[in-house]
Amino acid sequence: xxxxxxxxxxxxxxxxxxxxxxxxxxxNQTVTxxxxxxxxxxxxxxxxxxxxxxxxxxxxYRISHNHLANYFRDQKKHVDLEDVSFTLVGEDGxxxxxxxxxxxxxxxxxxxxxxxxxxxxxxxYLEGYSYxxxxxxxxKTTDGLKVATHRAMKKLKLCFPLKDN
Amino acid sequence: MFPLKRQLKKTxxxxxxxxxxxxxxxxxxxxxxxxxHGCPRPRSFLFRFATVGLTSLVLIFTMGAGVYxxxxxxxxEGHPLHFxxxxxxxIQEGVSRSPEARTRFHxxxxxxxxxxxxxxxxxxxxxxxxxxxxxxxxxxxxxxALEDGVEDAEMRNAFIEVLSVRRARYVELSSRVSTTxxxxxxxxxxxxxxxxxxxxxxxxxxxxxxxxxANDSLNGR
Numbered sequence: 001x002x003x004x005x006x007x008x009x010x011x012x013x014x015x016x017x018x019x020x021x022x023x024x025x026x027x028n029q030t031v032t033x034x035x036x037x038x039x040x041x042x043x044x045x046x047x048x049x050x051x052x053x054x055x056x057x058x059x060x061y062r063i064s065h066n067h068l069a070n071y072f073r074d075q076k077k078h079v080d081l082e083d084v085s086f087t088l089v090g091e092d093g094x095x096x097x098x099x100x101x102x103x104x105x106x107x108x109x110x111x112x113x114x115x116x117x118x119x120x121x122x123x124x125y126l127e128g129y130s131y132x133x134x135x136x137x138x139x140k141t142t143d144g145l146k147v148a149t150h151r152a153m154k155k156l157k158l159c160f161p162l163k164d165n
Numbered sequence: 166m167f168p169l170k171r172q173l174k175k176t177x178x179x180x181x182x183x184x185x186x187x188x189x190x191x192x193x194x195x196x197x198x199x200x201x202h203g204c205p206r207p208r209s210f211l212f213r214f215a216t217v218g219l220t221s222l223v224l225i226f227t228m229g230a231g232v233y234x235x236x237x238x239x240x241x242e243g244h245p246l247h248f249x250x251x252x253x254x255x256i257q258e259g260v261s262r263s264p265e266a267r268t269r270f271h272x273x274x275x276x277x278x279x280x281x282x283x284x285x286x287x288x289x290x291x292x293x294x295x296x297x298x299x300x301x302x303x304x305x306x307x308x309x310a311l312e313d314g315v316e317d318a319e320m321r322n323a324f325i326e327v328l329s330v331r332r333a334r335y336v337e338l339s340s341r342v343s344t345t346x347x348x349x350x351x352x353x354x355x356x357x358x359x360x361x362x363x364x365x366x367x368x369x370x371x372x373x374x375x376x377x378x379a380n381d382s383l384n385g386r
Contacts, residue, residue, distance in 0.1 A: 003195070003198050003202075006194070006198065007191065007194075007195070010190075010191060010194060014182060014187060014190070015181050015182065018180070018181065018182045019177065019180050019181075022180055032182075033182065033186050036182065036190070037190050037193065040190060040194055041193075041194070041197060044194055044197055044198060045201075102172055102175070103172075103175075103176055103179070106172050106173065106176055121173075125170070125173035125174070125177065126173060126176060126177050126180070127177075128177060153169070153170075156169060157169050160169050160172070
């Protein structure tokens with residue numbers, strides 16, 4: 001296994017995985033950091049098994065998903081990982097985020113979307129995946145995802161009370 | 166849609182791991198990797214010194230060879246460094262985009278082919294005709310570039326002046342090459358190629374007048 005290749009892999013994916021975890025643990029920074037560390041340690045351990053034919057993002061996304069599922073099982077919490085509940089009040093995150101009124105408005109608006117719509121908007125615009133990567137992860141076609149995300153954004157626009165809107 | 170996208174982007178940018186966390190995690194991962202796969206042994210000072218020294222030497226030698234190949238008229242077809250010369254010239258040609266730059270480039274190339282011809286005349290006279298032919302090609306290209314869009318009359322005249330001197334050198338060098346039927350044929354071909362272009366009659370007269378004068382001055386008349 002090439003150390004540099006893994007470092008590159010880490011640099012490309014760390015921000016997205018951080019965001020992925022952050023929104024699913026109630027925007028708690030400490031928990032997010034712990035979980036992200038564990039996820040990348042796991043990825044390092046299994047990097048030799050990684051098949052380059054599969055998208056890197058899809059691979060680490062799956063590891064993150066399974067790791068979070070284990071985390072919530074250990075916590076004896078039942079959480080639907082596909083559902084990013086934005087109105088969940090953050091624990092430590094509260095102080096830093098409540099300052100941004102627009103952020104809260106956005107979270108509230110996102111909460112108005114259906115589970116699938118929210119997932120698409122989150123992946124595309126908050127976690128920063130490309131449509132190609134999303135297609136790998138969600139096992140759907142790129143064109144279909146583009147249409148669905150556009151529709152979700154239109155709906156979100158109606159729920160998002162910006163002055164310009 | 167744009168304010169919404171802007172807000173999403175702002176939110177995304179706000180949610181990033183801290184630089185300290187990123188660096189710390191990377192170093193932990195690096196440590197974990199080394200523990201599992203063994204830390205690579207650092208190279209000895211002597212080895213690093215030798216590698217750096219050798220690389221620098223190769224680099225200096227390559228650069229020196231490149232400069233020599235480019236500048237020297239001795240580097241002609243068949244010389245081991247000729248590929249460097251033609252490579253640099255191709256790059257130069259690639260970056261010469263405007264008609265002025267192309268005219269200048271081809272005029273310079275014509276001069277270089279003539280310099281090579283001079284060298285070959287005293288070393289391998291049998292190789293002079295291809296060099297003369299290449300010079301004639303460059304002359305043709307510069308005339309073509311001149312036609313293509315050098316609008317400024319002053320610049321056009323300056324180029325014509327330069328080209329007429331080159332042409333005179335070409336004629337002079339051709340005359341020193343043993344006159345065979347084939348070679349004189351080459352000169353005719355050059356004349357025909359020049360006449361095939363669309364310079365104005367006045368410019369042609371100017372070009373040939375200047376060429377004649379330059380030729381006379383070369384012959385000491």
